[in-house]
Structures are given as C-alpha cells and as structure tokens.
Amino acid sequence: MNKILFTGGLGDIFAVEARMSDAEKFSVREIYLATPASKFIKQALKYHYLWNKYPVTDILTREQIAKFAPSKYCIHSLSELIKVCKTKGVTYPSGKIVDMSIIKIFGEIRAGQRPWNGSGFAFPRIKCDLVCDFITTSGDWRISNRSFTQSEIDRVKEYAKINNLIISELGEGKTTFEEYVGLTLGCREFIGIDSAASVLAAIDKVSFPEKKIFIRSVNKAWYNHRSSWYPPKALDFFYGTEYK
Secondary structure, three states: OEEEEEEOOHHHHHHHHOOOOHHHHHHEEEEEEEOOOHHHHHHHHOOEOOOOOOOEEEEEOHHHHHHHOOOOOOOOOHHHHHHHHHHHOOOOOOOOOEEOOHHHHHHHHHOOOOOOOOOOEOOOOOOEEEEEEOOOOOOOOOOOOOOOOHHHHHHHHHHHHHOOOOEEEOOOOOOOHHHHHHHHHHEEEEEEEOOHHHHHHHHHHHHOOOOEEEEEOOOHHHHHOHHHOOOOOOOOOOOOOOOO
16 A cells, blocks of 8 residues: 545544554555644644654645645545646656545445444543533535534533543644543543544543443434444534534
C-alpha cells in the first residue's frame, strides 16, 4: 500500500482507520490529505501507534478545497481529487496512491466488505463524568440546525444536575485537541452532535460497554448510514431534536 489518501473530516478518518485491516495499516509509509480538517487530522496522527513516524502531506489545502471542490466543502474520492488537480493546475504526487476516501470505504462498509477491526489511535484519557459537544464548529453550511438549541442545552444541564454529573463541554476555545480527545475517551457519558467526538466515543464504547452515548442529529443521510461511522451496537441514539 505504502501511500494512502484520506478525505473527509476527523470523524471520517477515525471511522475509516478502524475498518482497515492490520495488513493495510502496517503497509502505510506515507499519508496524503485532501480535507478541510487537515490541522486536526495531523494532530491525531501523532498519536497513531503505527503512523506517527511517517510523513503527512496536504495535496489540497482547506482554502483550495473551498475554492475548487465541486461541493465547496470536501473532496469525496481519489478520482475527484485527480480531476480537480488536473483542471486547476494543482501538483499531484507521483506514484500510486491507495484511495481510502470516505466514498470508497463507506461503500465497502455498507456492502459488508469492511468488518470492524478497532482503532490504532492511542490518545491519553482524561477521566470525567459527562462530556457534551453542543455546538458545531465545522462550518458545515449544509446543515444549519446541527447544533443544540438553548432549550436542549438547558435540558441536558438539568439531566446532569439531577444525576449529579459534572459537565465537561467541548468546543472551539474551550478545549485543546488533547483535551478534546482525552475527555471524550475518559467520560462515563457522552451527549452531543454527530461530530468527530461522537465517533471517538462510540469507538471507545467497544472496549467500555458501560459508557452511555446519546447523539443529536438532524441529518437523515447520517442517520440512515450511521453504520459507516460507528462500530456495531455501540450507540444509544436519539435522533432529531428530542432528547430522551
């Protein structure tokens, strides 16, 4: 394999990596990115037990994706990336790059070709009661009501008060990257949007089944294809705007 391409957000990379076989993971020597989440993915890769010593290169920057990508938000596949590079005069690396993009891998997951294999990311854990990820910071204009409403936040806070739970809230300016992943892994309960943190929390529940996870989503595509992001039987879902 040697060279691989990742597209999509941080949660997508958590999901894709957990479906790669051991042979695929061990064969990686170079990682290429075409994603607006490059900054956070590079931080995460420093904690991968195999990949932390290998070079990571952006083929397209966040700004180039916003300008050149057909969706204006992300690159979906290797073929789309090659086309964008050719038409926009962007340098594309020489040699074969294996497509580990979300469109390809998620399709294989839904076809039953990508069994769950576990995560190779080894983030430090920070013990806490309840982690909440209320507000989207991805800038995803496609889903305007992705964040919790204030009334929903108030209901969660009341739930925490009744159950004597201390809330650790995630969000831009509230946590460092290490705190973001550490609190998500170390919490006993997770309540939040359909974010990268929700994927990481669900992955953690495979090893710690007592962990409670509730996810708010108004994205029907996400809900219908949630098996692409999350391990089997890992979630206690709530969907839409009703927290139960």
